[in-house]
Amino acid sequence: MEKMEFTPAQASAVANLPLRTVHKLIERRLICPRLRRTGRSLQRMLTREQLLYLRLEAKGVRLLPMATRRAIAKKIENSPEIDVVCLTEGSVLVVQVKSARQELDQDLERLQRAEEMIVSDPDIMRGSPVYRGTRIPVQLVADMLNQGATPEEIVEGYPSLDKEKVAIAPFYVQAFPRRGRPVTKPWARTKPIRTTRQRRSLAG
Numbered sequence: 643m644e645k646m647e648f649t650p651a652q653a654s655a656v657a658n659l660p661l662r663t664v665h666k667l668i669e670r671r672l673i674c675p676r677l678r679r680t681g682r683s684l685q686r687m688l689t690r691e692q693l694l695y696l697r698l699e700a701k702g703v704r705l706l707p708m709a710t711r712r713a714i715a716k717k718i719e720n721s722p723e724i725d726v727v728c729l730t731e732g733s734v735l736v737v738q739v740k741s742a743r744q745e746l747d748q749d750l751e752r753l754q755r756a757e758e759m760i761v762s763d764p765d766i767m768r769g770s771p772v773y774r775g776t777r778i779p780v781q782l783v784a785d786m787l788n789q790g791a792t793p794e795e796i797v798e799g800y801p802s803l804d805k806e807k808v809a810i811a812p813f814y815v816q817a818f819p820r821r822g823r824p825v826t827k828p829w830a831r832t833k834p835i836r837t838t839r840q841r842r843s844l845a846g
Contacts, residue, residue, distance in 0.1 A: 647676065647687035655817035656749040657696035664696060670708070672699075672715050690750070691719045697742045710735065756814045759807060771818065776802050783811040 650668070654661040667673055668686060673695060675686035688696075695703075695715045703711055710729065714737055717727050727737040760780055762771045770779045778800055786796055793808040 647678070647689060648693060650686055650688065651819050652753060652817045653688050653693050653696055655813055656746060656753055657693055658700045659696055663699075667696065667699065672711055689719070691722050694718055694739070694743055694746055697746045698737065698739070701742055703737065752810065752813065753817060756810050756817065759810070760814055771814070773803065773807055778803065780811050780814050783808055784815045787812060
């Protein structure tokens with residue numbers, strides 16, 4: 643896989659960890675991101691190997707002592723393709739890495755797919771990310787799911803979407819949070835377009 647770097651928000655989405663937990667692990671120096679300058683600000687950037695360790699944190703490594711967690715993280719960074727981490731400190735600890743890597747790779751592909759199907763254009767919905775070829779905001783779909791709408795109901799209201807696009811909305815919103823002031827939602831008072839059939843009764 644091509645060498646890539648990821649933001650903490652992207653790491654949160656693909657590692658299945660809350661963003662605050664990712665930042666906490668960085669502060670504890672379990673993982674040490676590279677700093678990339680963007681304009682006047684510095685952005686923390688994580689490697690695929692660091693994302694793999696975060697995935698292991700989500701799968702239960704977080705329950706181990708801090709020193710053990712540091713050792714696991716170091717081994718993964720030094721040996722990117724390692725399948726098993728074996729530590730011996732009084733007792734043997736074996737951590738299976740292969741399955742976590744496979745899950746991570748699937749979610750990294752999902753992240754790439756999300757970037758391909760969603761765009762942000764200042765001339766469309768004030769720059770809010772929308773599904774490519776539509777004016778449907780991704781945040782709107784994520785909000786609808788959060789409020790209890792089913793994918794079937796959303797697809798019925800927005801026929802240009804499908805279940806894959808609907809399902810990816812919360813994932814995209816987590817991986818690419820909007821910065822700055824809260825974004826206004828010009829779509830908030832609009833209703834989805836629905837096509838319904840009504841029977842007409844004929845007067846006798």
